[in-house]
Amino acid sequence: MESKQIQPEKEQIQNDRTTIRLPMLLGLTLAGGVLLGASFFGGTKGLNNIGRGYSKYKEILQLIENNYVDSVDTDDLVDFSITKMLEKLDPHTAYLNPVDAVAARSQLEGGFDGIGVEFNIYKDTVYVVTPLAGGPSETAGIQSGDKILKVDETPLTGKNVDNSTVYKAMRGKRGTDVRLTILSKGQQQPRQITLTRDRIPTYAVDAAYMVDGETGYLKVNRFSDSAFEEFRTALNALKQQGMKQLVLDLRNNPGGYLDRATNMADEFIDGNKLLVYTDGKDDRYDRKYFAKTAGQFEDGALIVLIDEGSASASEILAGALQDHDRGYIVGRRSFGKGLVQMPVQLSDGSELRLTISRYYTPAGRSIQKPYVPGQEGDYEKELDLRSKRGEYYIADSIKNDPKKVFKTDKGRTVYGGGGITPDYFVPRDSSWQTAYLGKLYAKNIIREYALEYANDNRKRLEKLPFAEFDKAVNLTDDQLSAMTKQATAEGVTYNAAEFNRSKDYIRTQTKALIARYIFQKSNRAGQNNEFYRIANTSDNTYTKALSLFDKARQLEFGPKQVGMKK
Known part of the structure; x- marks a missing residue:
């Protein structure tokens, strides 16, 4: 994978591990979201209603080509005009030129050359x-x-x-x-x-490991071509190791293909229950998706982690599990992307991703957050507005629409019109976030130190199983001091107070990266289990989730035992 991994940088101010991927992931979300293959639909409508507009546009292009004072690239003009035209629609309908279309598709394909x-x-x-x-x-x-x-x-x-x-x-x-x-x-x-x-x-499952003798952890980063097969294989492997309860991590997962999400939901939900349905102006695009197979994990406590980076297909899966009281949702409110795009490849290799319907959870919730056509900028800033009103830190700051109240199978109250609200809110941990830490990441100091440490000690560390590695690698204060001296040499002014605030996080992240570099060759399924085993120990949402399995098990008894907690 020719990829540049950039650690903590998601919201440029915070520079935390949970936020670094957001720009890339939101780009995928906004350009792609929930995708239905173009071959899934058939037929076209007549062009009579747009014939006059088309003739006018063609006439103007011809006039520019023949008479404009300077030479112009009419292909560029066409691309620009299409992009501007689509801005009058919803925020997810998009035009991708041939180069961008290939790059976007590669995000969801099973690999690249x-x-x-x-x-x-x-x-x-x-x-x-x-x-x-x-x-x-x-x-x-x-x-x-x-x-x-x-x-x-x-x-x-x-x-x-x-x-x-x-x-x-x-x-x-x-x-x-x-x-x-x-x-x-x-x-x-x-x-x-x-x-x-x-x-x-490329891989969709980042990690799948046993936390203890009965608890599994499985992290899915996107709903790509290979996502369901990877997921099913990983789930089976965990069951073979004795898993009885599972943490499914969908944080910062921007979505992907709809059927991968419904197939995953089917592994958890029994019978022939409704998983999701779509509704559009044209009834050709109206579909209902039901559970249809005997899933691998239809019994057993299930906790699903979501946050503001969980979008589209992630919300389909989380919404289905929540509506059927099958999964206990933990974290922060999800992105709120409930529009379905049909990707249509055009004759020159470019692509139109056209919104053709909305999706709804089994209880009838539209998770699409409000937007004003033509004001995409305001839509994209919505996550910043959540931050300003304190939603990332205080559960009561979540603004659900009281007019969009729905009930789960067991009668619990859930809301539509703006993402999936978790059953248990966990605030973002900013205790370790400092400007000094952000500068270390900006200069790649932590990554470079971890890589040098791994290379200097590779022969010794590669012989160790993870349990022994975990005991053997413990970065001392002197080693962290050496890192800060390296940072000073690179122009990062040392700040003792901020370093001390971030020190434990730096120590954990550096060790996690060392583990990644040492064990990656053995992870031929693309998983970074050793990295997450270490990094998750400083993840407050993950650690809190491990204490909530009693809540997840109580779902079968109805709403009195389980409700929104903070």
Whole structure:
């Protein structure tokens, strides 16, 4: 995976681990959301109603092409005009040019063609964080810490190098060759390696491990092509290890394909219960989805973690579980994305993602938050408004519409019209968030220290099972001091008070990253279990959830025992 992993940076001010992915994830949410394949629908309506407008538009383009004083690219004009036209509709209908369409689809496909490295740009240089297991780079012997100086004739050093430059250079059609100029640690002269690009898988399940003898943890990062198969395999593996209760983590999951979400819901919900339905202006797009198979985990306590980054397909799954009193929802109110897009590939490779219906949970809730057509900017700022009114920290700040009250199967009150409100609210933990920590992440100090530590101790640590690794790696205050000195050398002014406030978090995150670098080669299913085993210990939503299984088990007894808590 040619990817630049950027730790805590989600809301630029807070720089916490739960917030770093939000810009990327919201981009996926706003451009994609819940997707239904275009082949799922058929037929078109006549163009009589738009014929006059089309003729006018064509006439204006022709006049510009023939008579405008300067040369213009009419293709650019067309793209711009389409984009501006769609802004008059809902915030999720979108036009993607051919390049952007390929990039957006790759987010939900099961992989891409490339050389198989995770990289990081540090000091104007591209470093290999890790070669991905089984990929061309690992096969060629590329190591963590290697510098990639050049790809073919494209230099990858200097102030102008950025992610897009690296992606463009490394990715390409499978079977094609690419020549890398590599400088390894301890070597004076670079060497050249020729690789053959191959298919690099991407994964939807970040982690699946046993917390204790009966509690499983499973984190899904998106509802991509391969998401359900990965999920089902992981769920089965946990059951084989004796799982009796499960934490399903959907935080910062922006959505994806609708049927992956309903298939997952079917693994938890028995009988032939309704899971979700869609309703649009055209009844061709009206569908109802029901449970239809005997799921792997229809019995057993289930806790689902959500937050403001959980959107679309995540809300379908969480909403179905909540409405049928099958899962206890923990965290913060979800994004509120309840519009369904049909992706239509156009003749030149561009794509129109057209909103064709709304989806509703089994109880009849529309989770779509309010929006004003043509005011997409205000819509995108809605998460900032939640922050300003204190919703991330105080449950009573959640503004549910009292006119949109619904009941679950057992009579519990739930709300529509603005995301999924959790059954148990857990505030965002900002106790460790400081400006100094943000600067450490901005300079990649924590990542680089963890990578150097892993490389310096790799031979010893790779021999250890995780339990022994967990005991053996405990960063001392002297080691953290060395990190801050490195940061000072990189221009980050030391702030003792802020460092002490963030110190425990820094220690945990650094150790988690070290675990990731040490164990990643053994995680051939794409999971980062060792990273999350450590990182989750400082996650207040996760740790609180582990204490709430009694609440989850009480769901079967109805609303008197279970309600919104804070």
